[in-house]
Amino acid sequence: MDASTTAPPPLDAPSVIAVKRDGGELCDAQIDWVIDGYTQGRIAEEQMSALLMAIYLRGMTTAEITRWTAAMVASGQRFDFTDLRRDGKPLALVDKHSTGGVGDKITIALLPVVMACGGAVPQAAGRGLGHTGGTLDKLEAIPGFTAELSKNQIRQQLCELGAAIFAAGELAPADRKIYALRDITGTVESLPLIASSVMSKKLAEGARALVLDVKVGRGAFLKTEAESRALARTMVDLGTASGVPTRALLTDMNRPLGYTVGNAVEVVESLEVLAGGGPGDVVELTLALAAEMLDAAGIDGVDPAETLRDGSAMDRFERLVAAQGGDLRAGLPLGAATETVTAARGGVLTDVDAMAVAMAAWRLGAGRAEPGAPVQAGAGVRIHRRPGDPVTAGETVFTLYTDTPDRLPAALAELDDAWSVGDTAPPELPLLIDRLG
Numbered sequence: 001m002d003a004s005t006t007a008p009p010p011l012d013a014p015s016v017i018a019v020k021r022d023g024g025e026l027c028d029a030q031i032d033w034v035i036d037g038y039t040q041g042r043i044a045e046e047q048m049s050a051l052l053m054a055i056y057l058r059g060m061t062t063a064e065i066t067r068w069t070a071a072m073v074a075s076g077q078r079f080d081f082t083d084l085r086r087d088g089k090p091l092a093l094v095d096k097h098s099t100g101g102v103g104d105k106i107t108i109a110l111l112p113v114v115m116a117c118g119g120a121v122p123q124a125a126g127r128g129l130g131h132t133g134g135t136l137d138k139l140e141a142i143p144g145f146t147a148e149l150s151k152n153q154i155r156q157q158l159c160e161l162g163a164a165i166f167a168a169g170e171l172a173p174a175d176r177k178i179y180a181l182r183d184i185t186g187t188v189e190s191l192p193l194i195a196s197s198v199m200s201k202k203l204a205e206g207a208r209a210l211v212l213d214v215k216v217g218r219g220a221f222l223k224t225e226a227e228s229r230a231l232a233r234t235m236v237d238l239g240t241a242s243g244v245p246t247r248a249l250l251t252d253m254n255r256p257l258g259y260t261v262g263n264a265v266e267v268v269e270s271l272e273v274l275a276g277g278g279p280g281d282v283v284e285l286t287l288a289l290a291a292e293m294l295d296a297a298g299i300d301g302v303d304p305a306e307t308l309r310d311g312s313a314m315d316r317f318e319r320l321v322a323a324q325g326g327d328l329r330a331g332l333p334l335g336a337a338t339e340t341v342t343a344a345r346g347g348v349l350t351d352v353d354a355m356a357v358a359m360a361a362w363r364l365g366a367g368r369a370e371p372g373a374p375v376q377a378g379a380g381v382r383i384h385r386r387p388g389d390p391v392t393a394g395e396t397v398f399t400l401y402t403d404t405p406d407r408l409p410a411a412l413a414e415l416d417d418a419w420s421v422g423d424t425a426p427p428e429l430p431l432l433i434d435r436l437g
């Protein structure tokens with residue numbers, strides 16, 4: 001049939017849902033219509049929920065993901081910081097995003113390291129999604145810290161400090177609505193929906209290069225390495241095709257990162273990293289991502305590890321927090337109700353399941369069960385021993401913190417099968433699995 005005589009696609013929600021439900025491909029006009037209509041409130045929540053579930057079950061073609069992402073970017077503003085200068089030179093604008101991990105506090109120390117090395121990071125950060133924590137929820141555990149920044153403040157911080165961490169706000173507002181709806185409709189774990197969510201925010205925020213930390217394993221949204229690899233490839237291609245050179249590290253998320261999962265507890269652990277200490281895996285991943293960011297931004301001749309040793313990264317963090325209203329001297333809260341889990345026998349800790357620890361932290365109040373609900377700054381889990389560590393009978397393996405004692409039994413139940421003690425050490429799992437881009 002001649003293209004000029006082809007009937008235009010039906011633009012009504014039941015028809016669009018039916019196309020995806022039946023395994024068809026949405027055309028550009030349908031995608032633009034859905035994203036605009038939902039953002040503007042013309043498409044009902046139940047219709048968008050049905051469409052998201054159809055996408056979750058049927059997937060999307062590369063053409064659909066590309067258009068869906070572009071439509072989400074077009075739903076709001078797109079920042080441009082290319083006019084900004086420091087010492088007369090354009091800023092080295094680079095950002096990082098993780099696909100969501102457990103104990104994933106990396107951004108908190110990574111940004112100051114990159115700032116101290118001369119990078120400029122415009123970071124649109126998210127709140128918790130599903131079982132994973134959000135950088136904003138963690139940083140808001142610092143008394144006074146705000147992520148509601150005006151565009152002028154973001155510009156000023158980028159020039160004067162080298163970073164701003166802000167709620168996406170007017171950037172990709174379609175993602176804000178879809179993200180919240182996915183969280184309550186069982187549609188988080190979808191490659192096209194994760195890729196478009198991450199990349200719409202990142203393409204809109206004004207970074208000139210991007211590094212992605214794509215999680216692999218039990219604590220990741222996509223469970224198999226093949227799926228995570230496909231997600232990484234999709235996002236790298238989306239970014240590069242949109243003029244933002246993008247690369248990705250595939251990193252292990254079978255076990256939690258570091259010794260803490262929650263909000264304030266993770267900030268405290270990040271401060272340890274910034275002070276030159278902290279858990280080895282958190283330091284390793286921070287430095288690997290910093291090296292990628294600096295390379296992507298064209299910064300060479302600096303050693304990111306030195307910024308942790310000489311205090312320059314800590315100095316940047318303190319200035320960043322102060323610029324965003326936070327007061328680190330006020331101390332960080334810890335839930336007053338606690339419970340411990342102890343080892344019944346001695347031996348070697350053979351496993352700690354990231355997903356189960358994440359669910360325990362979520363039940364303690366570190367995450368939200370409804371969109372927009374507050375999280376508890378002091379809720380979380382401290383992991384005292386990590387796989388491979390020796391344990392003795394009666395020794396504490398986990399401490400749980402919450403402001404709501406009623407939450408403790410359900411959190412404890414999540415940890416029942418989350419860990420094991422045996423006689424021989426488990427095999428080492430490499431943290432850095434691969435690099436794409």
Ligand code: URA
Binds near residue numbers: 099126129195198201
């Ligand atoms: N991070 C995001 O921004 N979106 C997702 O869907 C998952 C992780």
